Amino acid sequence: MNDLIALMADVLVRATPLIMAGLAVSVAFQAGVLNIGADGQLLAGATAAAIIGVKFGGLLGWGALPVALIAGALAGAGWAGIAAVLRARFRVLEVISTIMLNFVAAYGVSYLVRGPLQEPTHVYPQTETIVSGAQLPRMISGTRLHLGFIIAVGAAIVLWWVFRATAAGFRLQASGTNPFAARSAGMIDVTHVTTMAFLVSGALAGVAGAIEVCGVTFALYENISPGYGYTAIAVALLAGLHPIGVVGTGIVFGALEVGANALQRDANVPATLAAVIEAAVILLVIAVSQTRIWRQERGQRDEGAATPNRTLIVAASTVTAPEIDE
Numbered sequence: 001m002n003d004l005i006a007l008m009a010d011v012l013v014r015a016t017p018l019i020m021a022g023l024a025v026s027v028a029f030q031a032g033v034l035n036i037g038a039d040g041q042l043l044a045g046a047t048a049a050a051i052i053g054v055k056f057g058g059l060l061g062w063g064a065l066p067v068a069l070i071a072g073a074l075a076g077a078g079w080a081g082i083a084a085v086l087r088a089r090f091r092v093l094e095v096i097s098t099i100m101l102n103f104v105a106a107y108g109v110s111y112l113v114r115g116p117l118q119e120p121t122h123v124y125p126q127t128e129t130i131v132s133g134a135q136l137p138r139m140i141s142g143t144r145l146h147l148g149f150i151i152a153v154g155a156a157i158v159l160w161w162v163f164r165a166t167a168a169g170f171r172l173q174a175s176g177t178n179p180f181a182a183r184s185a186g187m188i189d190v191t192h193v194t195t196m197a198f199l200v201s202g203a204l205a206g207v208a209g210a211i212e213v214c215g216v217t218f219a220l221y222e223n224i225s226p227g228y229g230y231t232a233i234a235v236a237l238l239a240g241l242h243p244i245g246v247v248g249t250g251i252v253f254g255a256l257e258v259g260a261n262a263l264q265r266d267a268n269v270p271a272t273l274a275a276v277i278e279a280a281v282i283l284l285v286i287a288v289s290q291t292r293i294w295r296q297e298r299g300q301r302d303e304g305a306a307t308p309n310r311t312l313i314v315a316a317s318t319v320t321a322p323e324i325d326e
Contacts (some may be wrong), residue, residue: 009143015254017133018206019152021232022179022239022246023159031197032176037083038205039096039229040105044079045072045206049213050220052269053130064134069210076206079105084198088191110222117220126221148211155204160245170196174205205229234282245285253278294300
């Protein structure tokens with residue numbers, strides 16, 4: 001029983017950054033922003049949290065943990081803000097800018113842990129251990145499961161409520177579904193909405209990095225992220241960009257990665273097998289969804305042939321935008 005609890009704890013620990021980064025991707029994609037830079041934003045958040053925990057943790061005492069998490073969110077939002085400004089002011093495709101910023105963040109972390117932030121002995125490419133006041137408490141004694149998992153689940157619930165029941169959520173989804181219609185019929189400032197979505201997405205990814213430092217590694221080092229930000233794209237897409245679904249798919253991917261590592265350790269099965277399984281699942285889901293879309297489109301074409309005035313009816317029904325209470 002203890003072994004099972006420890007295994008489940010490891011799965012949830014591995015799933016936590018995937019859930020947070022998956023939520024970050026979901027927010028951006030819902031707004032029509034192709035944020036591929038969650039990995040770089042995660043590294044920015046991890047760096048900020050490590051600096052707070054190492055350099056200022058002694059001064060802040062038990063307040064070091066919330067400050068570290070907030071610093072991670074701000075750092076992630078700031079890193080995403082670079083791409084957001086390039087997109088809004090200079091029409092730079094966010095796919096290109098965010099991917100390039102991922103490399104900048106990775107090499108920036110390498111420089112910091114081998115230079116200004118390296119531990120005192122200068123033997124290992126990492127920072128000092130953060131103070132205990134900046135570490136996330138354990139949820140189950142004797143396991144690695146920390147409070148970060150509850151933070152991730154809470155963030156998913158809040159986002160689900162925002163998407164479902166608030167004017168901000170409506171504007172975000174309307175901008176992502178059809179920005180031209182949202183701008184003309186709904187009188188929505190699409191540029192402002194997408195920029196804010198970009199910043200919120202970066203903040204969530206930054207918190208993922210801060211949680212990883214404060215709850216798992218307790219230090220910043222090279223390769224602290226084994227591609228969490230990229231895997232998070234698959235997590236979000238398989239969940240249909242639904243925040244609650246992201247929790248489920250994040251746990252599934254966490255279980256795959258933990259299981260793959262165990263197989264490599266105990267049975268010499270390459271851990272890359274997990275990546276193969278993840279890719280196969282993604283391709284299967286894409287095939288099923290595309291088949292469903294093709295069938296719906298074929299049914300609509302058949303219905304349209306039977307009722308030629310359907311287009312006029314649909315057009316008339318979309319002239320007036322729904323009123324949303326602020």
